[in-house]
Amino acid sequence: MSKILVGLKRVVDYNVRVRVKPDGTGVVTEGVKMSINPFDEIALEEALRIKEKGGATEVIVASIGPADTQQQLRTGLAMGADRAILVQSDAPVEPLAAAKAFLKLIEKEGPQIVLLGKQGIDDDNNQTGQMLAALWNRPQATFASKVELDSGRAKVTREVDAGLETIEVDLPAVITTDLRLNEPRYVKLPDIMKAKKKPLDTLPIAELGIDAGSQFKTLKYEAPAGRSKGVMVKDVGELVAVLKQKGLI
Amino acid sequence: MTKILVVAEHAGGKLNPATAKCVACASAISGAEIDVVVLAADASAVADQAAKLQGVKKVLKVENAANAEPLAAVLAPQIAAAAANYTHVFGPSTTFGKDLMPRVAALLGVGQLSDIMAADSAYTFRRPIYAGNAIITVEAAKDKKVVATVRVASFQAVGEGGSAAVEAAAVNAEIPTHTRFVTRSAAATGRPDLQTAARVVSGGRAVGSADNFKIIYGLADKLGAGVGASRAAVDAGYAPNDLQVGQTGKIIAPELYVAVGISGAIQHLTGIKDARTIVAINKDAEAPIFEVADVGLVGDLFTVIPELEKALG
Ligand SMILES: Cc1cc2nc3c(=O)[nH]c(=O)nc-3n(C[C@H](O)[C@H](O)[C@H](O)COP(=O)(O)OP(=O)(O)OC[C@H]3O[C@@H](n4cnc5c(N)ncnc54)[C@H](O)[C@@H]3O)c2cc1C
Ligand SMILES: Nc1ncnc2c1ncn2[C@@H]1O[C@H](COP(=O)(O)O)[C@@H](O)[C@H]1O
Numbered sequence: 176m177s178k179i180l181v182g183l184k185r186v187v188d189y190n191v192r193v194r195v196k197p198d199g200t201g202v203v204t205e206g207v208k209m210s211i212n213p214f215d216e217i218a219l220e221e222a223l224r225i226k227e228k229g230g231a232t233e234v235i236v237a238s239i240g241p242a243d244t245q246q247q248l249r250t251g252l253a254m255g256a257d258r259a260i261l262v263q264s265d266a267p268v269e270p271l272a273a274a275k276a277f278l279k280l281i282e283k284e285g286p287q288i289v290l291l292g293k294q295g296i297d298d299d300n301n302q303t304g305q306m307l308a309a310l311w312n313r314p315q316a317t318f319a320s321k322v323e324l325d326s327g328r329a330k331v332t333r334e335v336d337a338g339l340e341t342i343e344v345d346l347p348a349v350i351t352t353d354l355r356l357n358e359p360r361y362v363k364l365p366d367i368m369k370a371k372k373k374p375l376d377t378l379p380i381a382e383l384g385i386d387a388g389s390q391f392k393t394l395k396y397e398a399p400a401g402r403s404k405g406v407m408v409k410d411v412g413e414l415v416a417v418l419k420q421k422g423l424i
Numbered sequence: 425m426t427k428i429l430v431v432a433e434h435a436g437g438k439l440n441p442a443t444a445k446c447v448a449c450a451s452a453i454s455g456a457e458i459d460v461v462v463l464a465a466d467a468s469a470v471a472d473q474a475a476k477l478q479g480v481k482k483v484l485k486v487e488n489a490a491n492a493e494p495l496a497a498v499l500a501p502q503i504a505a506a507a508a509n510y511t512h513v514f515g516p517s518t519t520f521g522k523d524l525m526p527r528v529a530a531l532l533g534v535g536q537l538s539d540i541m542a543a544d545s546a547y548t549f550r551r552p553i554y555a556g557n558a559i560i561t562v563e564a565a566k567d568k569k570v571v572a573t574v575r576v577a578s579f580q581a582v583g584e585g586g587s588a589a590v591e592a593a594a595v596n597a598e599i600p601t602h603t604r605f606v607t608r609s610a611a612a613t614g615r616p617d618l619q620t621a622a623r624v625v626s627g628g629r630a631v632g633s634a635d636n637f638k639i640i641y642g643l644a645d646k647l648g649a650g651v652g653a654s655r656a657a658v659d660a661g662y663a664p665n666d667l668q669v670g671q672t673g674k675i676i677a678p679e680l681y682v683a684v685g686i687s688g689a690i691q692h693l694t695g696i697k698d699a700r701t702i703v704a705i706n707k708d709a710e711a712p713i714f715e716v717a718d719v720g721l722v723g724d725l726f727t728v729i730p731e732l733e734k735a736l737g
Binding site: 187189192193194195202269270271274293294296297298299300301302303304305306307308309310312313314315316317318320330333334335336337338339340341342343344345348353354355389390391392393394395396397398399402404405406407408409410411412413414415417418421423424 | 562
């Protein structure tokens with residue numbers, strides 16, 4: 176039995192233009208569309224492809240979040256995951272706590288590969304996979320744009336500032352996805368029906384026996400300094416004149 | 425006493441300018457003592473460059489053949505060991521730092537702050553979330569080490585002229601062998617580096633093909649600019665991945681940014697909000713890029729760019 180564990184985070188949909196509440200206590204999330212973090216959809220797609228090619232026998236999706244996160248886990252099941260685990264936490268968890276929770280799931284499930292997104296598009300942290308790999312004392316292959324499996328090892332191409340880097344890691348390992356790893360499949364209606372029958376276990380975070388406390392306190396939320404609309408020019412001649420006037424050329 | 429350890433980023437014996445920006449962030453914390461650690465197979469050349477950075481007290485060299493390539497799994501335990509006597513550990517929010525610093529933090533049993541754009545005090549920082557749609561002020565617990573990545577586009581590099589002591593540091597850490605470097609392909613372009621260039625010209629989906637992208641390169645060369653791209657242009661294979669600008673690509677702060685055939689999606693804008701002057705060329709007068717552009721020109725890039733090149737002489 177070789178399993179793949181995939182993290183699915185519930186986040187504000189990427190099409191929503193997030194706004195800070197006028198009183199600075201948070202961002203507006205009431206009535207806002209929630210979705211699977213886009214990088215996590217890519218992680219799940221990769222896991223499903225590995226399974227379809229015979230590289231794994233079971234794909235488990237897991238999330239740490241409030242009860243409503245069941246929606247995103249059901250979507251993951253409809254995409255093709257075999258079962259889902261919700262670690263229920265009404266308070267948001269910091270990446271270190273998320274990593275500790277994932278480690279508990281790893282100890283229970285014994286996956287060969289843990290696939291997470293490179294970053295949650297809510298807090299833009301980009302930490303959980305690296306922290307999990309450290310706590311697990313296993314390799315990390317972050318920002319993956321290509322994953323090749325070969326008897327107990329993975330060759331992973333990573334998107335780095337300098338271009339593309341390839342590393343080889345022994346399994347088990349944590350892999351985090353970049354955008355160009357694959358294009359996630361669409362969920363079809365019959366799959367949504369089938370997903371309703373797939374197992375989704377819920378366990379309260381308190382039962383994991385981890386310290387899920389936080390180290391950071393958010394004092395204030397502010398809207399970013401806006402850029403004001405500039406001037407429109409009507410042709411290249413005017414454009415060049417403005418750039419000259421600004422001392423840019 | 426605030427003691428900050430800055431992890432140097434380097435390649436090919438050269439210190440990456442991101443390091444001087446991390447030192448700038450550390451220098452914003454009053455009374456902080458700042459050291460830099462250089463991990464390499466042979467750290468001397470890089471350590472000498474780091475020693476010149478203004479505000480640095482000491483440079484620690486951690487030399488090991490295993491440090492020839494910057495593998496996070498290999499470097500992290502050594503940095504965690506070297507960090508014992510520090511209150512803070514900073515690295516850049518480049519792919520190097522993003523890969524490495526969370527692993528360091530977890531080994532130290534603490535959390536991490538990503539992309540700090542301002543240090544208001546030793547334990548109060550500002551950082552962007554939601555692709556820059558909100559800026560939060562965060563207070564870190566004072567009884568724990570602060571591990572952070574520094575949003576390099578938010579800081580001006582410190583100058584040179586310092587003369588810090590360089591010393592070899594003996595760190596006691598177990599180095600794993602489960603992770604191995606295979607290869608790195610970097611397109612040597614001869615153009616200014618996107619992350620440090622004073623001017624950047626970026627092309628979007630509208631450019632239409634990898635071959636057409638030479639229009640963008642041509643204009644960039646005329647301006648002595650670096651080249652960037654939107655995600656759509658990279659996904660379509662018009663430009664390599666390391667040119668992507670935005671939330672999930674590079675965050676840049678050039679003097680001049682020219683967006684050509686880019687619509688201005690929020691994920692793209694987050695990468696350029698610190699640019700001094702944004703110029704947008706787009707054939708759709710309603711494109712959102714014009715909301716943030718300092719200078720906008722509605723037109724077809726295939727006629728505008730050749731004209732512009734000619735006008736630049
Ligand atoms: C999780 C996530 C992360 C993302 N991260 C990034 C990121 O880091 N960077 C990024 O860029 N995007 C990112 N995106 C994608 C982003 O949402 C947009 O899809 C992307 O930026 C669009 O690229 P574009 O502007 O080139 O293409 P389009 O949106 O298709 O815009 C093309 C523009 O070209 C104009 N045009 C067409 N023909 C011409 C012509 N002949 N002359 C002049 N103008 C013309 C059109 O009017 C249009 O405005 C991300 C998305 C997600 C979901
Ligand atoms: N609460 C969570 N539930 C499920 N997955 C998570 C959670 N937090 C983080 N992850 C995973 O870790 C990745 C990186 O998240 P972050 O470190 O928060 O940017 C995400 O893309 C998810 O795959």
